[in-house]
Amino acid sequence: MRVVLLGAGHIGRTIARLLGESGDYQVTLVDKNEAALDGLATDAVSTVVADTEHPSRLGAVMRGHTTVVNALPYHLAIGVATQAREVGCHYFDLTEDVAATQAIKRLADSAPNAFMPQCGLAPGFIGIVAHHLARDFDVLHDVKMRVGALPAFPTNSLKYNLTWSVDGLINEYCHPCEAIHDGERIELLPLEGLEHFSLDGVEYEAFNTSGGLGTLCETLEGRVRSLDYKSVRYPGHGALMKFLLEELQLRSDPGTLKHMLRKSVPATMQDVVLVFVTVSGLRRGHLVQEVFARKIFADRHGETPLSAIQITTAAGICAAVDLFREGKLPTRGFIRQEQIDLPTFLANRFGQAYQQSRQIESIS
Incomplete structure (x- = not known):
């Protein structure tokens, strides 16, 4: 091709x-x-x-x-x-x-x-996972999608290093966030909805950001009670970003904010990608929950070192193109991420990058 x-x-x-x-x-x-x-x-x-x-x-x-x-x-x-x-x-x-x-x-x-479109990590792989878990419920209650692209060794007050596009980062921090609440499609404010959780012995926070749901609101509308997406960060990051965007009013001056971040926040190739999806509902009359939790780490051992965000994002779009070439996706019109079956994605030679990650067994 x-x-x-x-x-x-x-x-x-x-x-x-x-x-x-x-x-x-x-x-x-x-x-x-x-x-x-x-x-x-x-x-x-x-x-x-x-x-x-x-x-x-x-x-x-x-x-x-x-x-x-x-x-x-x-x-x-x-x-x-x-x-x-x-x-x-x-x-x-x-x-x-x-x-x-x-x-x-x-x-x-x-x-x-x-x-x-949207063939990366979030949107992209996260939607494939959520849709796969959701389809096995007779009655779907709640779908919660959490993703973080984080420095492995945070050292600054933001507890963050640049791991991907600054343009994309500010875009998701500044635009309305789609969600479903009580069965109705709504828009939420970015950086709101703060929550804390522990995963694999590490403390995290998560808050609303734009775009990560992809097209799942359309796909699951009428089937799910609540659906939302939040970005995962280390505790304290969200409060500092709200200070910059709201109190210093840099939301209305994104160019200055991007310049500040590029100048003052170091980039890193030593990162980790966290994928955390929970789905709950009724199955054969019983209330149950399914969880998908993985960590994908940077690859520092090959001739060409790769960050975790490079691995996950490139794997997502390469797998989509490869499945299309193999005739496993429609040949015309608009294709949603959730039209890819999760086992098919993970079996693909590019999608195996997620399969080779470390599955997390303990959640609290």
């Missing part, structure tokens, strides 16, 4: 390596920065410098490829998807942005090609 991959950041280059080394993909990796592409070309991966900030100029690069994999910032998703429809390429991305996903869904209506 011929794939054009847009974006050669930490996630994009990992996707390129995974697809290229598989033997089933010929990848054209595109970035606006020539330096970002240095050393990435192989027999299976070619590199192209192009202006990715203006998706309308990418049509020529896309032509001749079967599929577009978009690893660019979320605000470019609609433009790239529009170009993909015009040139007839199937489309996959990592966006967590709710508005972009809805626009892509409209683009997919009556389209001859397939559109599958």
Whole structure:
């Protein structure tokens, strides 16, 4: 399969390596920065410098490829998807942005090609897990989805290091959060709904953030009593972010906030990804709960060290593309993450990255 991959950041280059080394993909990796592409070309991966900030100029690069994999910032998703429809390429991305996903869904209506956004960790894998657990209940009560991409060794007051896109991080902290409460779809404020829990002997907090539910509100509406998604952080992080965003009013000046974070908060490759899903309801007349809890750690041992967020995000989108290539997903229109069966995902050569993680047995 011929794939054009847009974006050669930490996630994009990992996707390129995974697809290229598989033997089933010929990848054209595109970035606006020539330096970002240095050393990435192989027999299976070619590199192209192009202006990715203006998706309308990418049509020529896309032509001749079967599929577009978009690893660019979320605000470019609609433009790239529009170009993909015009040139007839199937489309996959990592966006967590709710508005972009809805626009892509409209683009997919009556389209001859397939559109599958939100193929990362959250949204993405977390929705596959939640839907898999939920379908085994006769009456569905509560679905709680919790995900954290965290530094393994927090040392600052935020108890946080940059592990992924600052743009995506601020986006999920600033936009309304979809949920279902008492059977009705609602919007919640980001950074609210604070809760604390202990998992595997470590204390965490979690609070509302935008986008992690993917399309599950639509899929489970009318079936579930409550459904929500929260980001997991170490205790105290949420209060400091509320101070920055609300009291210092940086919510209305995200550019300044992003500059501050990039300048003052170190990035790290030593991270851990936490996935924690609980589903409760009635099964054969009995109230029961099912839990999925995993930790995925950075891989520091290979020739190319990978952070946990690189592993999980790249595995999610590569598995989706691979299952599509194998004919296990629809070939046209809008594809939801929850249309992937969890055992099928985990059996996939890329999805096995989650299977090889450490399952957590004790929850408190």
